[in-house]
Amino acid sequence: MTVTLSGDLEVASQSVSCATCHCKNVLRSDNEKNRKRSNTVKGEREVQGHGESGVDTAVTMVGPVDADVDVVRFLGENSALLLAKPLDGRLRDVHSLYVMNKQKLPAPFDEFLECVRTISQVSGDAVVLVETRELQGTEWVIEFIDTFALQILEGQLLQDSGRGARVDCHDDTVDASDDDDAETLFDEQTPLLDRLMDALDFDKDARAADEYTAPLVKVLSAKLDHILQSEPVSFQLARERAKYTTRFEEYISVCGDPEHARLLTGLAYIVNNKVVSMQWSKLTKAEQHNPQFVQCLETHIHFIPNLKPQTDVTLGDCSYLDTCHKLNSCRYLHYLQYIPESALQLASERAAANTSAAVPPLYTHGYCCSVQCKEPLPPQWIQCDVRKFDFSVLGKFSVVVADPAWNIHMNLPYGTCNDVELLELPLDQLQDEGVLFLWVTGRALELGKESLAKWGYEVVNEVSWIKTNQLGRTIVTGRTGHWLNHSKEHLLVGVKAHPHWLNRHIDIDVIVSTTRETSRKPDELYGIIERLVGPHARKLEIFGRDHNIRPGWFTIGNQLTGTRIHELDVKERYREQVADQPRDPRDPRRDHRCGRPRDHRPFASN
Amino acid sequence: MSYDTKRNESKQENKTKHVSFKPLKEFYTNNYSDNYIHTGSFPQAHVTNVENTVEGYPKLQKLFQEKEKQIADYATKPYGCKVAIDEMVPTLKNWIKKDKITFDVVMIGCLTDNQFIYPLLTQLPLDKLISKPGFLFIWASVQKINELSRLLNNEIWAKKFRRSEELVFVPVDKDSPFYPGLDGDDNSVLEKMQWHCWMCITGTVRRSTDGHLIHCNVDTDLSIETKGACNGSVPPHLYKIAENFSTATRRLHIIPARTGWETPVRLRPGWVIMSPDVLINNFAPSSFKSELARVGCNIPLKSEIESLRPKSPVQKTEKLV
Numbered sequence: 001m002t003v004t005l006s007g008d009l010e011v012a013s014q015s016v017s018c019a020t021c022h023c024k025n026v027l028r029s030d031n032e033k034n035r036k037r038s039n040t041v042k043g044e045r046e047v048q049g050h051g052e053s054g055v056d057t058a059v060t061m062v063g064p065v066d067a068d069v070d071v072v073r074f075l076g077e078n079s080a081l082l083l084a085k086p087l088d089g090r091l092r093d094v095h096s097l098y099v100m101n102k103q104k105l106p107a108p109f110d111e112f113l114e115c116v117r118t119i120s121q122v123s124g125d126a127v128v129l130v131e132t133r134e135l136q137g138t139e140w141v142i143e144f145i146d147t148f149a150l151q152i153l154e155g156q157l158l159q160d161s162g163r164g165a166r167v168d169c170h171d172d173t174v175d176a177s178d179d180d181d182a183e184t185l186f187d188e189q190t191p192l193l194d195r196l197m198d199a200l201d202f203d204k205d206a207r208a209a210d211e212y213t214a215p216l217v218k219v220l221s222a223k224l225d226h227i228l229q230s231e232p233v234s235f236q237l238a239r240e241r242a243k244y245t246t247r248f249e250e251y252i253s254v255c256g257d258p259e260h261a262r263l264l265t266g267l268a269y270i271v272n273n274k275v276v277s278m279q280w281s282k283l284t285k286a287e288q289h290n291p292q293f294v295q296c297l298e299t300h301i302h303f304i305p306n307l308k309p310q311t312d313v314t315l316g317d318c319s320y321l322d323t324c325h326k327l328n329s330c331r332y333l334h335y336l337q338y339i340p341e342s343a344l345q346l347a348s349e350r351a352a353a354n355t356s357a358a359v360p361p362l363y364t365h366g367y368c369c370s371v372q373c374k375e376p377l378p379p380q381w382i383q384c385d386v387r388k389f390d391f392s393v394l395g396k397f398s399v400v401v402a403d404p405a406w407n408i409h410m411n412l413p414y415g416t417c418n419d420v421e422l423l424e425l426p427l428d429q430l431q432d433e434g435v436l437f438l439w440v441t442g443r444a445l446e447l448g449k450e451s452l453a454k455w456g457y458e459v460v461n462e463v464s465w466i467k468t469n470q471l472g473r474t475i476v477t478g479r480t481g482h483w484l485n486h487s488k489e490h491l492l493v494g495v496k497a498h499p500h501w502l503n504r505h506i507d508i509d510v511i512v513s514t515t516r517e518t519s520r521k522p523d524e525l526y527g528i529i530e531r532l533v534g535p536h537a538r539k540l541e542i543f544g545r546d547h548n549i550r551p552g553w554f555t556i557g558n559q560l561t562g563t564r565i566h567e568l569d570v571k572e573r574y575r576e577q578v579a580d581q582p583r584d585p586r587d588p589r590r591d592h593r594c595g596r597p598r599d600h601r602p603f604a605s606n
Numbered sequence: 607m608s609y610d611t612k613r614n615e616s617k618q619e620n621k622t623k624h625v626s627f628k629p630l631k632e633f634y635t636n637n638y639s640d641n642y643i644h645t646g647s648f649p650q651a652h653v654t655n656v657e658n659t660v661e662g663y664p665k666l667q668k669l670f671q672e673k674e675k676q677i678a679d680y681a682t683k684p685y686g687c688k689v690a691i692d693e694m695v696p697t698l699k700n701w702i703k704k705d706k707i708t709f710d711v712v713m714i715g716c717l718t719d720n721q722f723i724y725p726l727l728t729q730l731p732l733d734k735l736i737s738k739p740g741f742l743f744i745w746a747s748v749q750k751i752n753e754l755s756r757l758l759n760n761e762i763w764a765k766k767f768r769r770s771e772e773l774v775f776v777p778v779d780k781d782s783p784f785y786p787g788l789d790g791d792d793n794s795v796l797e798k799m800q801w802h803c804w805m806c807i808t809g810t811v812r813r814s815t816d817g818h819l820i821h822c823n824v825d826t827d828l829s830i831e832t833k834g835a836c837n838g839s840v841p842p843h844l845y846k847i848a849e850n851f852s853t854a855t856r857r858l859h860i861i862p863a864r865t866g867w868e869t870p871v872r873l874r875p876g877w878v879i880m881s882p883d884v885l886i887n888n889f890a891p892s893s894f895k896s897e898l899a900r901v902g903c904n905i906p907l908k909s910e911i912e913s914l915r916p917k918s919p920v921q922k923t924e925k926l927v
Contacts, residue, residue: 231788242643249640254654275629283627297627301634317662322633333662339630354644435795445772446759449752460793462748464774464800466653466828470633473655476826477663479916482813483770483805484851485826490772493795508799509748510776512638512649524639531643532795 069157071115074098075127075142076150078216082142089142091116091129101216113140123153231505234365238503241361242531248354250347252339254472255300260293264304268338273306273327275338298343303335303471319477322470335471366501368536376535376552380567382574383560386542387421391429393573394554398499398537399529400430401437403521405543406444419447428455430540433497435532437463439521440490442481448492457494465489465522466512475515491525506531517547526550648799650776656830669824669914670850677849680905681876682897688887689880691722691862695729697880698860705891708737709878710854710903714862715745716839716871717775717801719789721863723750727757733766738809739819741852742767745775745844749790751802758804766808771827773803775843778831783869784841803844814918818907823916824850839869845877853905856898 075082078097083089087097095112120127126149132139190198255261263286269277287294296302307313310331318324318332327334360372368374382389404422427436436457440448452459466488467475474487493509506528513522529539530552541548544555554570565571638649650656660666689697701707712735715721723746736742744754757763776799777784786798813822829843836842839861848857861881865871871884878889 229788239643246640246643248644249637251636251641251645252634253636254652256654274631277629278627280627314664316664337630337633339634340627341630342627344630344634446755446769449755458793459752461796461798462800462802463796464776464828466650466776466830468653471654471662472652473661474653474659474826474828474830476655476659477666479823479918481771481823481827483807483820483822484773484847485823487826487828488774495793495795502795504795505797506643507639507796508642508648509794509796510648510650510799512653514635524637527637527640528796 068115068119069154070102071098071112072119072150072154072157074101074216075116075119075145076147076154079145079147079150081217081220083145091140091142094142097216101219116140116142119150119153123149126150126153234503235505237363238365238531239506241363242503242506245361246527246531248351250344250351252299252301252343252347255296255302257296259290260296260302261305263290263293264297264302264338265307268304268336270304270306270336273334273336275304275336298340299346300343302338304338306334306336317471337470366503366534368534371535374536377566379549379551379553379555380565380570381544381549381555381557381560382563382565383558384556384563385558386556387425389556390577391426393570393577394430394540394556395567395570395573396432396434396538397430397540397554398434398501398533399437400427400434400540400542401525401529402427402542403439403519403544405519406441406447419444423447423451423454427451427542431496433499434495435499435502435529436494436496437525437529438492438494440492445490445492452492452494455494455496457496459492460495461493461509463491463493463509463511463525465491466510467515468512469514472514489521501534502532503534504532520545520547526553648779650799650830651778653830656778657832659826665914669911672908672911672914673821673824673850676905676908676911677876680855680901682855682878682894682901684873684875684886685878685889685894686871686873686884686886687878687880687889688882688884690882691864694726694860694862694880698730698735701891702731702734705895707856707891707894708735709856709858710737710740711743711848711852711857712736712740713743713745713844713848713857713859716844716861716863716865717745717784717786717841718839718863718865718869719747719750719786721746721750721861723754723862724757726860726862727754733808735858736808737856739811739816740808741848741854742804742806742808743773743844743848744804744806745773745801746803747786747790748798748800748802751804754804758806767806768808769804770807771805773805773827773829773847775801775803775829775841776831778833782831783837783839784831784835817912817915817917818853818904820852821850821911821915836872837869838872839863839865839883840871842874845874849876855901855903855905 075094081087082094082097087093091113092109095109098112099107116127116129120129123146126146127142128144130141130143132141267279267282267286268275269279283294305313308328310329311333312331313333315332318330318334320330321334322337324330324332324334364371406419406422430436436452436455438448438452449459469475476485476487478485480486491511511522511524511528513524533539535552539553541553541555542557544557545559546561548557549555549560563574565574636652638647638652641647641652642649655661658667660670687697712732714726715723723744727744732742744751744758746754758767758769775784777786779785784801786801788798791798811820813820825847829841829847831841832843840859845859855876857877859874859877859879859881861871861879861884863881865881865883867883871879871881873879873884873886878894880889
């Protein structure tokens with residue numbers, strides 16, 4: 001049973017009417033049977049019925065003690081919680097909670113035990129206490145609490161001691177603070193709307209009641225909630241460090257004012273599909289009508305409609321925009337990006353001002369000890385047929401990125417590795433512990449998850465690359481998917497073993513980036529990975545192409561040009577391997593092409 | 607003050623130094639991930655067509671308008687069915703056996719963790735609840751979908767319900783009611799900012815010939831939260847994708863989770879919504895059946911929509927025929 005359900009049960013148990021209460025007693029007896037309680041006790045419970053016997057005993061009891069009333073109330077109100085996991089009714093823990101809740105001088109456990117025993121006796125086993133022998137000595141466990149009998153007992157005790165607050169056994173435990181609220185609710189002075197909104201303000205009680213007056217359940221659940229909602233400080237520290245240590249790339253925001261685009265159509269001088277210059281005389285005039293236009297022009301990215309004789313504005317935008325191959329005949333609307341050089345300069349100055357890399361961060365988790373003086377290795381790469389390459393040459397890596405050509409369509413114009421070949425790649429050799437990023441498309445999503453599991457990884461994240469076009473819009477046209485259009489791609493993130501050195505939760509699992517050449521993935525990923533594993537971790541990219549080589553990274557793939565290795569041990573092992581195996585006479589770039597899937601491109605404008 | 611002087615200066619500069627307005631020669635793109643690290647502004651906030659996804663495409667805009675109108679015209683009245691999670695399977699079994707109700711579109715789950723999807727899927731005779739052809743959408747966190755994969759990928763399941771698309775919903779920031787939070791996020795290396803949907807098709811539909819049943823390629827597999835989306839556990843995007851895709855009017859949404867008062871479950875025209883926390887409990891099989899008799903089981907073809915919606919290339923089908 002879930003926590004919520006047991007919570008509900010408790011609420012229900014406190015607000016039942018007499019009729020349902022009877023059923024409940026019967027129900028409880030059933031539970032007891034399951035618990036294999038002794039026959040005598042069970043018999044007593046059945047006879048007890050509505051708990052009259054409990055009342056009788058309570059009445060005859062002499063000299064009720066304040067503490068006892070508190071204990072009775074405490075046990076009654078929190079019965080479900082006390083009996084459920086993780087407490088399981090262990091009396092020592094119940095005692096600690098009682099002391100915590102009441103904020104009193106800690107009464108010794110022996111006294112508490114005696115008190116509970118007395119309650120159990122006088123109420124006719126409303127509280128069933130069992131002794132168990134454990135390693136550290138004798139333990140007492142509450143096996144069962146009859147809230148109804150306890151409520152009656154509590155009422156009797158209060159009446160006897162002259163406080164007479166809660167006699168009614170039907171009392172649904174509305175506490176004093178609620179009564180106050182009820183009074184203010186009917187205050188005629190406040191407008192109806194405010195009163196209604198006040199009634200809807202569920203957080204009010206939580207805010208009003210401080211830690212010691214609220215019932216234990218609420219305090220504990222609020223505490224638990226708070227713990228679950230707050231992220232570890234390591235996340236915050238890593239994020240803060242990333243902010244100060246990664247270079248702030250220049251950033252220019254995009255102007256979203258359609259009026260500016262319209263104005264620019266008349267201002268820009270376009271030759272051969274390029275913005276050549278601006279007509280300055282008109283610029284000042286435009287500024288007069290649209291104040292701040294010039295300032296916006298200086299600081300934002302603008303897209304100027306590229307109107308040509310054949311352009312039919314009513315058709316709307318071209319699906320291909322800047323990648324359209326028929327710029328001189330396409331009747332759809334195209335745009336030209338306009339950023340003044342000064343804007344970029346301004347942006348890079350701003351970026352430089354925000355980057356304070358000179359101060360070495362005091363938080364060093366996940367960094368190598370010589371992080372300040374160590375230079376990143378220059379780019380390294382090996383041109384090879386990945387399917388036949390001996391991965392032991394490469395050593396171990398902190399992070400691996402793979403963008404395989406999944407064989408999703410059988411009729412691709414270029415050779416693709418088939419799924420089996422990909423599954424058979426010995427990717428389990430590359431890492432003892434670390435992270436693997438695997439690009440997948442469509443059907444390969446499931447295959448990718450299976451492969452990761454087979455290689456010993458647990459899929460912990462799925463990154464979505466939101467593909468955007470020239471105008472920063474998602475791709476919505478054409479028939480880019482079979483049933484629905486595809487405007488994103490998936491990147492599976494698998495973790496092997498327990499890499500404690502990761503700086504987790506710096507970035508989010510969403511990348512927004514423009515599409516480029518077919519199947520070329522966004523460079524943003526490199527930044528995300530470098531922040532995750534630290535600047536000097538060994539990083540490998542499999543199935544890389546020439547545009548993928550980067551400082552600090554090792555790239556292998558059949559479409560790379562040549563081979564370059566700087567790490568001496570890898571160099572040595574590679575030499576040995578090449579010496580062992582005479583080169584394949586066939587040109588690997590032609591025959592073993594393990595190409596890439598075609599990027600989904602819109603077919604045509606609608 | 608500084609602003610004004612700066613503006614004046616820049617104006618003078620414009621007149622004298624034309625160089626400052628010289629355009630960049632190369633295409634420039636921002637690195638929104640890097641920008642997030644430094645400014646805390648989420649990458650998805652910079653997508654320029656969030657509010658109107660088909661901005662710039664008049665034909666598609668027209669198509670969306672037409673479809674919205676037609677879907678509203680052929681919608682049953684909104685139904686809510688307030689049922690405790692434990693009672694869901696018995697209730698649904700009753701609908702199938704006693705009332706002979708089936709649905710063409712069934713959506714399970716909403717944007718919250720702590721959903722009891724697995725027991726529902728294992729206990730419910732889904733193949734009897736969903737007619738053929740029928741469409742199943744299961745919304746949950748990425749982690750939950752991964753856990754369900756084991757069940758949904760087994761042979762018996764995969765034969766009945768073919769997985770066809772993976773949908774994603776991205777909330778716009780951390781203040782969003784749809785922000786997933788840290789729930790079930792103990793092992794992840796990146797902060798979670800999305801919800802996933804497993805979209806299945808049962809029975810046979812062909813996208814080239816079954817235009818009366820499905821309209822393909824109208825929506826995309828990605829939704830980003832729009833401004834002013836109602837506070838609730840289900841953003842309208844989730845319903846819209848299903849409505850735009852299938853022309854069926856018998857739609858059921860099962861939410862096997864307590865969503866509480868903070869994120870109420872609202873009714874939606876054209877849907878029967880089953881949840882322990884749905885705001886109104888008004889479902890009666892007979893009333894639903896009479897509504898269906900009124901609107902019909904499928905939205906009829908409309909020539910405007912037919913001419914506007916994306917279709918398979920014509921030559922290809924001609925060859926096949």
